Amino acid sequence: MAEDLYQKGIKKIQELTASDDENPTGFMDIGEGFKDIAPDLSKYVVEFAFGEIYSRPGLDNKQKVLTTITALVAQGKPQIEMHIKTGLTVGLKPEEIVGCIMHLIPYTGFPSVLNALKVAQEVFAEQGVSVPASDD
Amino acid sequence: MAEDLYQKGIKKIQELTASDDENPTGFMDIGEGFKDIAPDLSKYVVEFAFGEIYSRPGLDNKQKVLTTITALVAQGKPQIEMHIKTGLTVGLKPEEIVGCIMHLIPYTGFPSVLNALKVAQEVFAEQGVSVPASDD
Amino acid sequence: MAEDLYQKGIKKIQELTASDDENPTGFMDIGEGFKDIAPDLSKYVVEFAFGEIYSRPGLDNKQKVLTTITALVAQGKPQIEMHIKTGLTVGLKPEEIVGCIMHLIPYTGFPSVLNALKVAQEVFAEQGVSVPASDD
Amino acid sequence: MAEDLYQKGIKKIQELTASDDENPTGFMDIGEGFKDIAPDLSKYVVEFAFGEIYSRPGLDNKQKVLTTITALVAQGKPQIEMHIKTGLTVGLKPEEIVGCIMHLIPYTGFPSVLNALKVAQEVFAEQGVSVPASDD
């Protein structure tokens, strides 16, 4: 039932944002700000993106967010900020997020990577997390 | 030393392709076919892409290949074929590779995903691997 | 109900492909060739892409296909072929399809347009339709 | 004659912007701000983009603007704002503009669509137009 799919999507969003039942979508932008012009948008975001796709088997949440961040770096989309936050929430370590962005240098070139690191740096500062020094 | 960096790159390529010392770059295209017009290319591929970037800490090999596949799906590049192979070699399960491609539907749209699944399907058939049925 | 959404998607595909109940998806590629590796894909295509998005109010079928073709030209995707066919099926005139592709010159540049016209020309030849001479 | 082509382009811009002869290019950015560094630019915009391409037969003005908006959403270009305005001017209904943007979800993914809806929402607010509730 569609109602169930919506609930399934909300539950997945709660996992990704560590949100409680009072503010079930947490910091996730599900498009509710567009109720006046596209009232069906948030339904598609919750049901399809989160209820269906983010709820598929195959990858765990960390892998799903890593995949999301990579796609957004490759496309230069501002939504990367929100998904760096979901990454930290599901337990990606800051060095994994940075590792993913840095790994893209040979595939997207330096400018995309520099632009994405800027966003990561701001989110890390805001959340008080840091990348540990590596011995490598 | 640069010589060491080249060796470090070759060693990483051997991890990714399960190749032996007789054919150290295995199925990886390091650009050796361009020796006549760009003799320095394979050095950059081996030293920079593999000796530096693929050898960074932060992500494990499975995560690095997942990131690579995602970038190539988002860009529609034919190199996705080679990196689905590296994925299988480093131990990504077929359902993880498919999971990564399918996860991109809300970010790149359906056509990019359909085109990438076609390549995955061909590589899986060639290598005799299959995606197990899910109970989900 | 999800069953209904699937039926709604199939009905929309039938409109777009003029297909009958024996071959309800007609020439539309709904991803059924990927049943072995991504058995849920065709469900997303039918339910989400066609049952939800293509079934939204706001645009008529001709406008929806025009929008689809434009996106595929801008992205250089091979799926343009299939959607030139849906365009002809829903009643877009060949000169509207060409008009749409030609209109993109100032937005995507000439190469994207030349590549798309090649596909349109092949589909028109196959279907025996032609663009009437204009007095303009 | 080139002079005629320029006039033809201006006339088309007047249709698209509902501008009068005192301010013939209305809200359209024809690149006149670049007279100091590229004095020929506005000539190309007026003559080629509007005098030639926007003046082709095949599509009506509404279809041309729908095509333009789609291309700009797919590319993430800020010029979408100006063309949502030309859309309203030539008689596209707000729900057609939103319908076009929403239709792109399966082709460009959600982030491009969310970014474009934000711009549409701002233009609609500025011009006091709204999307009627749908019974669908």
Add this chain to the structure above:
Amino acid sequence: MAEDLYQKGIKKIQELTASDDENPTGFMDIGEGFKDIAPDLSKYVVEFAFGEIYSRPGLDNKQKVLTTITALVAQGKPQIEMHIKTGLTVGLKPEEIVGCIMHLIPYTGFPSVLNALKVAQEVFAEQGVSVPASDD
């Protein structure tokens, strides 16, 4: 006069393709193959692309082709083949064409560069030109 602009475009194409008056457009694809569906296309290519843009002051022909090749590599367009040929015709040395493609590694990543080098290599082989060894 438009007739003059067409002649100006043809003259520029003759410079770029070293073609004679019997076959004035040489190996350049000006879209004449689309006379049946878009009879005005070749006029736009000749008059606008070559009569206007390629005839602008500011850059010499070698710089113009270098710019063209770069754009086509960044976009992954097949038209790069034709413009590697125009490059050789206007006097770009093979090492300049390769130098341009290789220079893009930090901006577009390796896959775009590998794909473009393949095309360059084929054109060079066909025309019997080679890249001299460098002492660098």
Add this chain to the structure above:
Amino acid sequence: MAEDLYQKGIKKIQELTASDDENPTGFMDIGEGFKDIAPDLSKYVVEFAFGEIYSRPGLDNKQKVLTTITALVAQGKPQIEMHIKTGLTVGLKPEEIVGCIMHLIPYTGFPSVLNALKVAQEVFAEQGVSVPASDD
């Protein structure tokens, strides 16, 4: 030796930014602002991008910057600002920079070109350079 490669990269950056030994990287963003999260980034920028790629034979500095600017216009990246500055530093005339951007109209469409000209205009104003009137 890697130390040498770093010095080679710094020397190339000094050519591109006319910087002195006290501030050897001048206005070039080599990613030093990311020392906290990606301490190895600036090494890759200096050694690989400038020590290797910008130090290749084949193109002179003016050609290399022209190629860089073109790639950044095609991709819509903000780094175009910095490279318009390197262009002026290595001796590209303002009309060559504008010529390169304008030449892209038939390949990237007008919006990319308008967005890039805006940046060029701001850099030219800041540096007090102007494009001479052409007799063409």
